[in-house]
Amino acid sequence: MNHPNGQNRPEQSKNVKSVKDSGGGADIRARNLRVLEALLFASSEPMSTAELIPFLSEGAAVEALLTDLQEAYSTRGVSLVQRGDKWAFRTAQDLGFLLRREQTETRSMSRAALETLAIIAYHQPVTRAEMEEIRGVAAGRGTLDLLMEAGWVRMRGRRRTPGRPVTYGTTEDFLDHFSLESLGDLPGMEELKGSGLLSNRLPADMQIPLPYDGDLRDDEDALEDDDPEVLAVLSRGGPAKPSE
Amino acid sequence: MNHPNGQNRPEQSKNVKSVKDSGGGADIRARNLRVLEALLFASSEPMSTAELIPFLSEGAAVEALLTDLQEAYSTRGVSLVQRGDKWAFRTAQDLGFLLRREQTETRSMSRAALETLAIIAYHQPVTRAEMEEIRGVAAGRGTLDLLMEAGWVRMRGRRRTPGRPVTYGTTEDFLDHFSLESLGDLPGMEELKGSGLLSNRLPADMQIPLPYDGDLRDDEDALEDDDPEVLAVLSRGGPAKPSE
């Protein structure tokens, strides 16, 4: 989203009615909350704080405002939720049974695809060979394509090991779809961490990697735009922006 | 949105905690408000009370609930608005500017457009046929449209000749953009020669006309508002006020 032009800023601050002595600060805060409300309500996609800040008053503490707003909506029919680094309004989870709609997309997803998705989510960054090792079976090319097309999985980079295999991870859409604030919210995460089952080695080593969707790791290289594997995905009609 | 299936209704009423004497009523009301909130938030279209009722508790006063909700949101960044007999959430009116962005892009003009503009500037009032004669090339419709969209060219009137062709001239914005106080500031033949823009080897009979952007000339008729060509420009997304 583009930043507003310069004209909006002064208009915005002038509009704030600052009548009472200490009322000014409260008014500004109230206005910032309204602005956040309006922006997040109007968008169907989660928005980052960077996208929101330009609309707030100078030096506004956006995180604190968002937390306040989240609190204000905690008992309502819609909630303000955090999805990775972004925020969005979503219908309250407890009303799900009431609003439930049929969805065909995931119905058609094979057990293989769902297992692969779970492996990527819990083991990321993970290579295709590692996925195959965990499932004990060769992964069809179609499975990963399907997950990338759904927008849940992306290519992250290339592992700095012989053959430079592509590493995969989940996307922000994945968090949004499964109502997760972060990868730490993945179900059973604590238990899996404790059991050492997220390791590629025997638990004897007790080296427990956590799922990681941050920047490239030391052993990952960035994907080039003209990377043959990226191009192959694009030509198969995969996601246009795998690194988004 | 689909109506809930039959199973939901009983479950829904059971879920309501009705413990206290009058507290039960308040709980039901709060829940109904939450449900309305979620439904109206998630709906892709405004919803009628008839569509909302099946989701509410038995005998709920939907109109009163909607009015309450409207009241609750009256100071927020989004408002509950009534559209006919339907209801929807919309960005608060005073925050509409949040959803408007200005975007400027700098472009250079094609030679055809520049030449056409120059002809109009020097030869105005000028008809399309005359422009084509001077340029020696048929003018694309797009060129004139572009110049009108840029706000530099306007339709002046119609020439009182067979076919009553539209005459074109320049606008105030044109003068503004090129920092001309008036059309008289456009350099004449001698100045053009002096600046080296025109060579000295011009035929004796060549003339650079004196531009004219005054009132309608004797051979010009005013354009009517419902003139088909004016309407055609408007329908192509041309300037709303060509004579501005």
Add this chain to the structure above:
Amino acid sequence: MGVADEQDWFAQDPQTERAGADAPDAEVLYVDVEGFEGPLDLLLELARRQKLDLANISVLALAEQYLEFIERVRKKRIEIAADYLVMAAWLAYLKSRLMVPQVPGDEEPSGEMMAALLQFRLKRLEAMRRASEQLMNRPRLGVQVFGRGDPEPVDIARHQVWKVDLFALLKAYTGLRERGIVVDYALGARTVWSLKEARKILERLIGEEGEWAAFDTYLAQYLVEPEDRATVLASSFSASLELVREGQIEMRQSLTFGPLLIRRRKSDKRNA
């Protein structure tokens, strides 16, 4: 624990509803192998029949069951994927390692290590399988949780700023006007003296005189047009050098940038 009968498996297996007890054996088996997502999946299923808790399974019994199963499938001449055979070979090796005590100095992983590894992989697969189920049971966007159904689009007003100045406008205009009258001042192509031409002219001009004369004076009539000067002088001078080399003329210059004198070589004429 003994080797389970195949009919037992099917009776207990919730995944293979298609395989009825009365179906022909071959078909049942075929369907069943296809029903598994690879050897690890098959092992996991076998392990589940043995014990619910993977931590307490007998890996040896598991290996035996697997090998037995594969053996029976092969006897029925049903093609099975290489993955299953590789696993069978590994399990056969595991079985041998488990049954024969480890010799000191043996570099190979012990049977116990291998068993632990298999157990780990089975547990990990089971964990991921459970995780995928839990994931699908999360409140999902578009199923139980909804975003804004009618998002309000951002209205982007695009302004085009044209990069045009008065000079460009005037240049376009004058260029256009001049383009219209291009015929009137079309000049002949620029003169270029070729060496051959220059030599011909020079030979004619020098004639038979045999007197010293300035190079320029010979060419005077050709040097009137300023734009021709360079080509006339350059080509004539080159041609004159050629004539000197052939011994037809002589050239003389008494000081730097002084006048260049030229005459037909007399001796040359005499000799001829």
